[in-house]
Amino acid sequence: MKKTLVAVAVLAATGVASAQSTVTLFGVVDAAISGYKNQSETPFGVSVNKSQTAMTSSGYNNSRLGFRGTEDLGGGLAATFWLEAGMTNDNGLGAGTGGALIFNRRSTVSLSGVFGEVRLGKDFTPTFWNDTVFDAFGANGVGTNLITTASGGATFGVPNSGFQANPNYVRAVNSVGYFLPPNLGGIYGQFMYAFNEQVSYDPGGLTPPGSAAIAANPTLALTPNNARVGRYVGGRVGYAKGPLDVALAYGASTIGSNYFVGTTTTLNTWNLGASYDFGVVKLLGEYSNNKQNTDFAKNTFNPFGTTKPGANGAVVGVLIPVGVGMIRASYSEVKYNNVNANTLGLNPNPKADQFAIGYVHNLSRRTALYTTFSYLKDKDGAALAVTGSPGFYMGPVPGGPGSATPSKSLGYDVGIRHAF
Numbered sequence: 001m002k003k004t005l006v007a008v009a010v011l012a013a014t015g016v017a018s019a020q021s022t023v024t025l026f027g028v029v030d031a032a033i034s035g036y037k038n039q040s041e042t043p044f045g046v047s048v049n050k051s052q053t054a055m056t057s058s059g060y061n062n063s064r065l066g067f068r069g070t071e072d073l074g075g076g077l078a079a080t081f082w083l084e085a086g087m088t089n090d091n092g093l094g095a096g097t098g099g100a101l102i103f104n105r106r107s108t109v110s111l112s113g114v115f116g117e118v119r120l121g122k123d124f125t126p127t128f129w130n131d132t133v134f135d136a137f138g139a140n141g142v143g144t145n146l147i148t149t150a151s152g153g154a155t156f157g158v159p160n161s162g163f164q165a166n167p168n169y170v171r172a173v174n175s176v177g178y179f180l181p182p183n184l185g186g187i188y189g190q191f192m193y194a195f196n197e198q199v200s201y202d203p204g205g206l207t208p209p210g211s212a213a214i215a216a217n218p219t220l221a222l223t224p225n226n227a228r229v230g231r232y233v234g235g236r237v238g239y240a241k242g243p244l245d246v247a248l249a250y251g252a253s254t255i256g257s258n259y260f261v262g263t264t265t266t267l268n269t270w271n272l273g274a275s276y277d278f279g280v281v282k283l284l285g286e287y288s289n290n291k292q293n294t295d296f297a298k299n300t301f302n303p304f305g306t307t308k309p310g311a312n313g314a315v316v317g318v319l320i321p322v323g324v325g326m327i328r329a330s331y332s333e334v335k336y337n338n339v340n341a342n343t344l345g346l347n348p349n350p351k352a353d354q355f356a357i358g359y360v361h362n363l364s365r366r367t368a369l370y371t372t373f374s375y376l377k378d379k380d381g382a383a384l385a386v387t388g389s390p391g392f393y394m395g396p397v398p399g400g401p402g403s404a405t406p407s408k409s410l411g412y413d414v415g416i417r418h419a420f
Contacts, residue, residue, distance in 0.1 A: 036054075036386065079111055123172065137317075166255050270289050285314070285316045308338055354376040382406065
């Protein structure tokens with residue numbers, strides 16, 4: 001049970017009472033002993049392993065500390081704030097520079113009423129919701145599904161694939177969100193627009209170079225460049241009633257641009273998820289389609305052709321109640337296409353699949369013990385590893401030609417979660 005601090009402000013000087021307000025302190029402390037083994041193969045049949053045993057956090061639920069509050073404005077209108085900070089409780093650090101505790105998870109203020117809710121700040125993107133809601137492991141720990149593992153990586157899990165990192169995968173900053181009211185007979189929805197907050201110049205030729213471009217290639221110091229990265233547009237609609245929950249989401253995230261060369265790169269994602277609770281077992285599943293599209297302006301600086309690497313993923317899972325506990329299991333896979341558009345010699349269709357199984361034993365409503373095991377197999381150039389692991393060895397191999405390529409990844413979590 002969360003501990004709630006209720007404060008009714010009284011202006012003693014005037015004797016006027018403010019509208020009723022509530023402020024809640026909440027959080028999760030989750031710690032685990034985790035082990036990982038990532039195996040790479042060499043061209044001459046010798047395996048290279050990277051292994052690690054560590055104390056980790058967030059194996060079952062994300063460790064966090066937060067504050068949220070609501071002021072009843074009357075007439076069905078309410079103002080709400082939410083400030084939530086992630087933390088790694090195994091070492092006592094937050095997510096900020098030097099381990100500072102910052103509100104890097106959700107940071108919003110909103111106004112709600114019969115019209116629904118308008119929310120401003122940093123929040124989950126509509127497309128991420130399906131990845132976590134319809135994952136038996138909630139996108140936490142070594143059991144995290146491959147859709148989430150790939151989407152959260154800098155190269156989408158395939159080195160030199162042409163994929164770029166998506167800063168708006170889990171959450172978007174500078175966002176305006178709208179949520180449908182909860183009284184629509186089971187229909188729910190979320191729509192979001194996130195500003196990139198870049199400065200525009202007219203004429204565009206006066207645009208100064210971007211620092212990221214200069215760092216990557218100092219010869220571009222005099223090349224006008226406008227990084228339009230950061231914009232996100234997306235939405236999610238669903239239906240939840242009784243044992244059924246189904247939702248469809250779409251999002252477009254601008255992840256790269258270069259004004260002078262005339263390119264804009266957008267990651268377009270759509271996914272469909274569903275779950276059905278039969279009582280003795282709950283089934284969950286999701287399909288996700290991701291395509292990175294680079295649009296080229298027609299000028300002399302651009303090469304011919306376009307790059308459109310894509311990744312399709314799927315996950316199916318079960319939750320089986322057993323007394324005070326829960327068995328969790330899932331199978332997920334990711335298949336890539338067109339990943340060698342800019343890279344010669346790379347297999348155009350890498351793929352990976354993963355199986356995870358775990359058990360949660362609830363000691364109370366707030367405290368649980370858990371364990372999870374996961375096995376992941378990479379094929380044809382994919383380099384996905386179980387969440388939290390140290391990655392693969394992919395360097396040269398002493399005494400032999402070529403370099404090591406990713407093969408398989410294993411991991412386990414054994415931990416305790418306490419919520420307050």
